[in-house]
Amino acid sequence: MLQRLARLINRYIRPYWGLLSIVIVLQTIATIMSLYLPTLNARIIDEGVVTGDTDFIWGTGGVMLLLSAVQGAAQIGAVWAGANTAMQFGRDVRAAIFERALSFSARELNRFGAPSLITRTTNDVQQVQMLVLMTAIMLVGAPITMVGGVIMALREDAGLSWIIFAAVVILGAGIVVLIVNMGPLFELMQKRIDTLNRVLREQITGIRVVRAFVREPHEARRFDTANAELVDTATKVGRLMAFLFPFVGLIMNVSTVGVMWFGAQRIESGDIQIGQLTAFISYLMQILISVMMTTMLLVMAPRAAVCADRIMEVLETDSSVAPPASPVAPSGERGHVLFDRVSFAYPGAEEPVIRDISFELTPGTTTAIIGSTGSGKTTLISLIPRLFDATAGRVLVDGVDVRDLDPDTLWARIGLVPQKPYLFSGTIASNLRYGKPDATDEELWDALRVAQAEPFVLDKEGRLESEIAQGGTNVSGGQRQRLAIARALVKKPSVYIFDDSFSALDVATDARLRAALRPETASAAVLVVAQRVSTITGADLILVLDDGEIVGRGTHEELLTTNATYREIVESQLSAEEAAA
Template sequence: MLGTLVRLIGRFIKPYWGLLTVVLVLQLIATVMSLYLPTLNARIIDEGVVTGDTNFIWGTGGIMLALSAVQGLAQVGAVWAGANAAMQFGRDVRAAVFDRALGFSTRELNKFGAPSLITRNTNDVLQVQQLVLMISTVLISAPITMVGGVVMALREDVGLSWTILAAVMLLGAGIAVLIYLMSPLFSIQQTRIDTLNRVLREQITGIRVVRAFVREPHEAQRFEKANGELVDTATRVGRLMAFMFPFVGFVMNISTVGVMWFGAFRIENGDLQIGQLTAFLSYLAQILISVMMTTMLLVLAPRAAVCADRIDAVLKTESTVAPPANPAPTPQARGEVVFDRVSFRYPGAEEPVLKDLTFELKPGRKTAIIGSTGSGKTTLTNLIPRLFDATEGRVLVDGVDVRDFNPDDLWARVGLVPQKPYLFTGTIASNLRYGRPDATPEELWHAITVAQARDFVEEKEGQLESPISQGGTNVSGGQRQRLAIARALVKKPSVYVFDDSFSALDVATDARLRAALEPETARASVLVVAQRVSTITDADEILVLEHGEIVGRGTHSELLATNETYQEIVSSQLSAEEAAA
């Protein structure tokens, strides 16, 4: 784990070596000043006070004040530069994790889970960032202070040097035990933060379901359990951390008593002066504080190492839909889509979801897909914009395999309206411009009109500038669907994919919308996935899916006459008169 931590820090801290060099220089200046001050203090006591030389006291005291001012300024500058480097390091790591997650396919997103990705990009990065801050402000100065403090203490009196060795060994051994006990707890703590985020996200997202089934007590217990487990782990870590400071204080105090006890005998024998003893005590305190700060850094390191492993797991994961190394030349956007013997199997699944599918989408034609729940309709639509890659066969868009497309070129050709439409925080206008930022207000109103959304948009106080909350939760399901359709229309793609995008509309609105869509999509390929037969009766070709296979294809009337599966679907939804029509 520590190896991963070192590699991660080394990878992202490189651009800030200049700032770290400034930190090193300033910390060196501050440390030299702090190491020299006790010696001057000893000289005042032993040479100035004893002899009564007031001029010497004032002169040496003035030098001490000047050195203290330099020390303070150097420390402020070092902390500023170190904090600046650490904050920019954290920013770069968060950006890298976000960029990698943004390129993940649904497979990788499901592998990590949204709560875990959020935790890794916030809490985990914060832990490593704090370690970098400690390294830049503590690790650089602590070794210099320890080594310099030992040298300066030995200059004052070699006979008491064994007390420094004993104190450092006692302090190091005690803190090493604490680190050993805390290390496994850090890994558990990060996992439990993931669990708490997952439970909380589920409950907030599904609050209406929770209330509808009166499951508030059950969900409260789930949250209480996850929260309690996290608190329990954090408390155990906190107790060990809390024990550290009294222990350090005990070692420092017992060391001070020891130095004063044995130093008194050396003063009595004439081997040591009072000022030298005072300086020795100051150096001992500096050495032990440096040891404590270094060990504090070592305490943070195990947790940061766990977090670095989790961050590294994201950064090392390659998307299964990675862009091609050598994209094919961009063909003219015609809107032709070909499924050539396509099969798809989810990782670990015993059976493929889609089996040997072959069909075409052509410009100016509307193709519909219908089938029972779980027949693979949504999976099929996800293969066109390459949200998944087919495990067998090829999906061609305008004659080019989607795996050979530059992703931006491919996505520019496809207007996808997903089964669960999602709107982003912002305004109606910002959501509609998601696919085309340069769309004019006139184009937005035109798309809204075609999508049968003009009535409720005009009723809103801000109209196009009306606010939309995260996920579109401040509009109804039907309004959300119509805005998602308008968003696809604004994009003006050559391939439209409507994945059960009319399910929240009443029959009359559905009919008006389909009629308005026809001239808008006349030159594009249109794929409509539907559960409702009335939505697809006018399709040029209907594909009937059953267990991932095409068990029927043709027009509504042809399938109604020849396909048993389609007949069952129709009979379950339409009366005989409606079916004949």
């Protein structure tokens, strides 16, 4: 884990070596000033106070004031530069995680899970960022203070040096024991933060289901359990942290008493003077404080290492749908899609989800896919925009395998309306312009008209500028579907994919929408996945999917007479008169 922490910091700190150089220079200046001040103070006591030399006291005191001012200014500058370095480091790491997550296929996203990715982007980055901040602030100061403090203390009186050695050894041993016990707890804490985020996200997202089934008490208990587990781990960490400062304080106080006790005897014997003893105590405090500050870094390091390990796990995970090294330009007819003996299996699955699928979409035609739940319909259409990659066979768009197309070129040709339409926080206009940022208001209204969404948008006070909540939770399911359809229409792609996108519409609205869609999509290829037979009766080709295989293909009339599976679906939904129509 420490190796990954070092790699992460080294990778993203490189652009800020200039700022770090400023930190090093300023910290060096501040540390040298702080090391020289006790010596000046000792000279005031031994050479000025004892002899009554007022001029020497004022002169040396003035020098001390000047050095203190320089020290303070250098320390402020070092903290400013260090904070800037740490904040920009955190920004870059968050951006890197976000960009990598955007490149993931559904396979990687399912592996990590949204709550864990959120935790890694926020809390985990914050922990590493704090380590970088503390390291930058104490990068030079603590080592120089420890080494320089020992040298300066020995200059004052070598006879008391054994006290420094004993204090540092005892303090170091206690710190090592502390860190060894903290490492596993920090790893457990990050996992429990993941769990808490997952439970909270599920409950907020599924609040309607929770209330519909009156499961508030059950969900409250789930949250309490996750919360209590996190509190329990955090409390154990807190107890160890609480032990640290009293322990350090005890060592510092005992060391001070020891210096004063044995120092008094050396003063009495004439080996040292009072000012030298005062300076020695100051250097002892500086050494122990620098050890304590280093301890804080060492205490933070295990948790930061755990967080860095989780961050690097994301950054070092390659997407299973990586863009091609040498993209191929589309060469075929625009709006042509070909499935050539395509199969797909999820990692670790015993059987493929879809097997040996072959069909094609051509411009100006509508192809429909129907089948029972779990037959592989959504997986099948996900292969066109490369949400997954086929494990066997090829999917070609405009004559080129989708794995060889530049992702932007591929996605520019596809308008996907997913099974669960998602709207982003903003306005109706900002959501409709998602695929075409420069679309005019007239283009938006045209798309709304076709999608049968114009009436309810006109009824809203802000119309196109009406607010949309995250996920579109402030509009109904049918309105959300129609806005998602309008969003795809604004883009004007050459291939439309509707994944059960009419399920929330009543029969009359569904019919009007399909009638309005025909002229709008006349020059494009249209692929419709549907559960409702009435939605696809007018399709040029209907594919019947069962257990991942195509078991029938043809028009509505042809399948009624030739395919038992399709006829069974129709008879389960329509009356005998409707089936014959």
